[in-house]
Amino acid sequence: MKKASERKRNTYHVGNLRVLLLSAAREMLEEVGPTKLSVRAVSDKVGVSCTAAYHHFANRTELVGCLAAKGFDELATVLAEQDRGTPKEEKIRTASLAYFSFARKNPALYQLMFGPEFSDSEMISELQSSRREAFGELKRIVAEYLDKDAQTAEVRGAALAGWSHTHGLASLVIHNVVRPPAEITDERFVDMSLEGFRSIFAG
Amino acid sequence: MKKASERKRNTYHVGNLRVLLLSAAREMLEEVGPTKLSVRAVSDKVGVSCTAAYHHFANRTELVGCLAAKGFDELATVLAEQDRGTPKEEKIRTASLAYFSFARKNPALYQLMFGPEFSDSEMISELQSSRREAFGELKRIVAEYLDKDAQTAEVRGAALAGWSHTHGLASLVIHNVVRPPAEITDERFVDMSLEGFRSIFAG
DNA sequence: GAAAGAATCTTTACAGTGATAAGTTTGGTG
DNA sequence: CACCAAACTTATCACTGTAAAGATTCTTTC
Structure with a gap:
């Protein structure tokens, strides 16, 4: 039947x-x-x-929100893995590279994670906590780099700056706003941008 | 009839x-x-x-692409206006602030400009040239700040870094990934992040 | 000034989307 | 075995982008 x-x-x-x-x-x-x-x-x-x-x-947003949450978990894991065993002075560079590399390997996922989909709606607590934890990992790394407590305003500021920079770079590249020269590796590209920042603060 | x-x-x-x-x-x-x-x-x-x-x-993408193009034009204009008369040492800070402020005042437009809408399709030459011109304005400002020729690799790197940072910061805030404390002005917030970067490169 | 042709706009229609309501099947529990 | 709650299905709705074909108006040419 x-x-x-x-x-x-x-x-x-x-x-x-x-x-x-x-x-x-x-x-x-x-x-x-x-x-x-x-x-x-x-x-x-x-x-x-x-x-x-x-x-x-509940709706599409929730489905896709869980996907994004998993993305943040994965990102946090990658950051932690790459950081393990990295000497202090290299920590920022290594983290930036791991972050950028993650974004390039999963462009659609990354766009989802930082896209407009969840900017209004505050729901999906899973997403929010995964996000928070990923940022926590970043702060931890920066804190070790600076040799300061993670709760410090200085660490928070530095983490925000580092995150902004790498996220911005990844976002610009993924959205094809900026196209890195074909002959240049991701590693070199991230270094270029970090170097750029250094030269801004040199003067 | x-x-x-x-x-x-x-x-x-x-x-x-x-x-x-x-x-x-x-x-x-x-x-x-x-x-x-x-x-x-x-x-x-x-x-x-x-x-x-x-x-x-031709389609929705083209309509919305023209909107984005206008957004880039407007952004370039704002940057140029704010830059006029700014002393050399303040140029980066002023530009960052103007940029961030533009994004906060037009969040939806900004999301459109840097959203996934146009990441694949290369059409809409109008958008592409407007983008290029906005970035050109940034490079011009950075070049004056560094007192170097705009075509230099150093200037390009620094412009990329500055753009990445401010774009990243704006993107994180607009998408509610990072929520600046209510009692803090946009100006202070941008400064905080710039300060953060300085402290990264201090050691 | 009238007729022809080009530009502009409308009606109609289709396929795909998120989402809801109401019914059907199934697995588990008394 | 009977029943119930969970899981799933079949409509169905309102909305989206977009195409095709017909109607209206503007412009140009004689």
Whole structure:
């Protein structure tokens, strides 16, 4: 009596549709772009009706917000990994590089994380805490670099500055506003910009 | 024999629909947000059928691209104005402040200018040249600050760094990733970040 | 000044989007 | 086994970008 859909669905209730949707979404994200990721397409890919998704996520924003949250977690991890064993003086450079490299490897995800999608709505506490933790990692690194306590105003300012700079650089490149010369590696490019800042403060 | 629409249209052919659409779009932009600006809503506001817009713009992207281009023009103008008469040593700070202030005053426009909308498509030469000119203005300012020729690698690097930093700061704030303390002015906030950078390079 | 052609605008239509409401199937629990 | 709650489906709506084809007006040419 299965007049229902023609989809092959061995398991009717998957049980963990949520994670299936999320990983399908993550897979499609880089192909499709941050704005064009649709609930329907994701559901289709999993082999489920699109309204099924609305039983696990309040709306598209929440789905995509979880993706962004995972992005921040991943970013924090990468930063921590790359920082491990780095000598003090190199910490800022290494972190900047890891950050920039992460952004270049996952442009759509990065655009999502810092895009206009969540600027108004304060919901998705998961996203907010993941963000906070990623920034925390940054502050930790800067604190060690400066040999100061992480709660210091100086550390906070320096972390803000470093984050702004690297995020700005990544954002400009990802959005094709600035195009780094083809013959130059990401590493060189980040160094160029850091050097640029140094020369601003030299005078 | 006017069985046509019920809209009041004294002048059937306006002649300059293009500019009308653009200014209507600009007006709505800040209310509606960069992603939710629709061709239909804009056309409605002008009092014209939505397909009429497609006689003046190839698609939504082009419409919104012209808006962004104008944004870059405006930004370049603001930078130039604020720079005029500023003593050499203050030029970077003044430019950063003017830039940041522009972004805060026109958040939606700013998001549009640096959003994912135009990252793939290379069209809209107007946008591209406006962008280039805005960056040119930045380079000019940095060149004067450093007392070097604008074509120098050093100037280019410093301009890139300065742009990245201020753009990053503006982007983080506009997207609510970082929330500047309420009691602090924009001016103080930018200074804080610049100070932060100085302390990074002090050691 | 009239007729032809170009520009401009409208109606209609389609496919894809986020989202809701109401019904159906399933797994688990008494 | 019966029932209930969770998971999923089928409509359906309002809205979006965009194309096609027809209508209206402006402009140019004779």
